[in-house]
Amino acid sequence: MNMSNLFEKINENFNQTATIACFNFLPFTRMFRKNIFANVNDCNRVIQKLVGERENNFDNEFITNIVDAYLDEMTGNRQQSTYFSKENLDALVQDLFVAGTETISNTLNWAIFYIVAHPTIQKNIHEEIDHVIGKDRPPCNSDRSRMAYIEAVLLESMRCHCAGPILLPRATTQDITFHGHFIPKDTFILVNMWSAMKDEQYWPEPEKFDPERFLDENRQLRNVNHPAMMPFSVGKRACTGEQIAKIQLFLVLVSLFQKFEFRFANGWIPNDLRGQPGITLRPPKCQYEAFVR
Ligand code: HEM
Numbered sequence: 001m002n003m004s005n006l007f008e009k010i011n012e013n014f015n016q017t018a019t020i021a022c023f024n025f026l027p028f029t030r031m032f033r034k035n036i037f038a039n040v041n042d043c044n045r046v047i048q049k050l051v052g053e054r055e056n057n058f059d060n061e062f063i064t065n066i067v068d069a070y071l072d073e074m075t076g077n078r079q080q081s082t083y084f085s086k087e088n089l090d091a092l093v094q095d096l097f098v099a100g101t102e103t104i105s106n107t108l109n110w111a112i113f114y115i116v117a118h119p120t121i122q123k124n125i126h127e128e129i130d131h132v133i134g135k136d137r138p139p140c141n142s143d144r145s146r147m148a149y150i151e152a153v154l155l156e157s158m159r160c161h162c163a164g165p166i167l168l169p170r171a172t173t174q175d176i177t178f179h180g181h182f183i184p185k186d187t188f189i190l191v192n193m194w195s196a197m198k199d200e201q202y203w204p205e206p207e208k209f210d211p212e213r214f215l216d217e218n219r220q221l222r223n224v225n226h227p228a229m230m231p232f233s234v235g236k237r238a239c240t241g242e243q244i245a246k247i248q249l250f251l252v253l254v255s256l257f258q259k260f261e262f263r264f265a266n267g268w269i270p271n272d273l274r275g276q277p278g279i280t281l282r283p284p285k286c287q288y289e290a291f292v293r
Contacts, residue, residue, distance in 0.1 A: 006046050007101055009039040014102040024188075047094050055086075067093065100241050103163035104248055106282065110275075111157035111253055113283035114209045116262045117270055121211065124149055126293070129258045135293065139254040141247050147254070148221045152214035154249050155224065158197075158231035160209055161281060165194035167233050193230055202228040209273060260290040 013020070013036055023030050030037075054067045060076075063069050070092065074084040115122050128149045133139055144151060170189040175182070183189075198206040203213065216222040223229060232239035239245065256262075264270075265287035275281045 006043055006097075007105075009043055010098055010101050011105075013039050013098075043097070044090070044094060047097060048090050051090055051093055066096070096241065099239070100245065103241075104245060104252075106163050107154075107158060107161075107245075107249060108252055109283050110161045111154060111249070112256070112262065112288070113270075113286070114157055114160070114273065115153065115257070116264055116288060117273060118209065121153065121209075122257070122261065125153065125257050126261070129254060133254070133258065135258065139251055139258065141250070143254070144247075144250050147250075148215060148219055149211065150250065150254060151221055152211040154246075154253065155214045155221075155229070155231075156209060156211040159203065159213075159229060160197075160207075161275065162193060162197060162231040164231070164233065164239075165192070165281075167191040167193055168237060170237075191233075193233065196228040196230060199228055202226065207274070259293060261293055262288045262290055265289045 020033075020036060023033075051067055054065075055071060058068065058071050058075075060068075060072050063072055067089065070084065070089050074086070074089065115125060128147055129139075132146050133143055167190070170191065172183050172185055172187045172189060174185050177183070197203070200206055214221055214223050232242040232245070268286060270284050270286065275283050
């Protein structure tokens with residue numbers, strides 16, 4: 001299986017998240033969705049192979065990535081630790097792969113869709129790129145601090161369509177009363193992060209795509225740490241990949257818009273910007289034309 005098949009399988013399972021959720025409550029439903037487990041096993045095999053190759057070429061003088069660093073811990077003086085094992089290393093890489101692929105591609109899909117649907121926003125993006133980076137030099141992470149408009153576009157894309165609208169499941173470890181509601185110990189809890197980022201109290205006209213919400217009168221970023229802006233969640237279980245995700249989103253988006261102007265193919269115009277209802281919310285099916293700038 002090549003990388004593209006791997007991503008397809010991860011993608012297919014992400015699309016079936018709602019189905020997977022019912023496995024917890026109706027375990028017999030697992031047998032109707034055997035392909036989900038087959039996909040997980042296929043992905044695991046590929047990842048084990050990749051990790052194995054890295055392990056075979058491991059050189060503790062050249063630690064360049066998380067697998068090397070983990071192997072170094074595993075084989076070094078600390079090998080007594082129960083946490084550092086080959087099994088946990090495979091699981092770690094699987095977690096990062098699965099959590100970091102569909103989330104990024106979905107966020108980029110939405111960002112591109114919104115930008116193309118708003119030609120003025122695309123024009124502002126082109127202007128900012130031309131002004132700060134120019135047409136030739138590839139973008140780098142340090143450009144982010146000087147490109148508030150693009151950062152605001154990414155923030156607004158995630159506010160409008162966050163990749164993790166319902167957080168990973170939690171359970172109460174003791175009886176608690178929250179906002180007057182009694183919740184007994186061991187209750188299964190699903191947090192709806194979507195509702196905070198669509199709350200009219202904090203975000204006027206919440207359905208409207210408006211990057212200006214994240215810019216102040218000096219065109220500097222604002223509301224980045226707004227309590228109702230949590231696309232990566234908060235607390236101990238918040239997204240491990242938040243920092244790398246922000247860098248990837250920025251670099252990919254800027255690289256694309258630096259070189260191209262995008263339009264919907266064949267003059268197509270979206271009826272509305274809410275996306276296709278389904279198990280995961282995706283932008284409407286559309287094709288783009290890319291014009292070299
Ligand atoms: C736009 C991109 C991304 C978004 C919006 C996003 C969002 C999230 C959210 C909402 C959670 C759930 C946190 C919770 O339940 O409290 C999560 C968990 C996680 N994310 Fe991300 N994520 C993104 C990209 C990434 C990337 C690139 C990686 C890794 C390279 C990653 C690794 C993880 C991991 C490992 C977890 C599980 C953390 C845990 O359970 O302790 N994510 N992410």
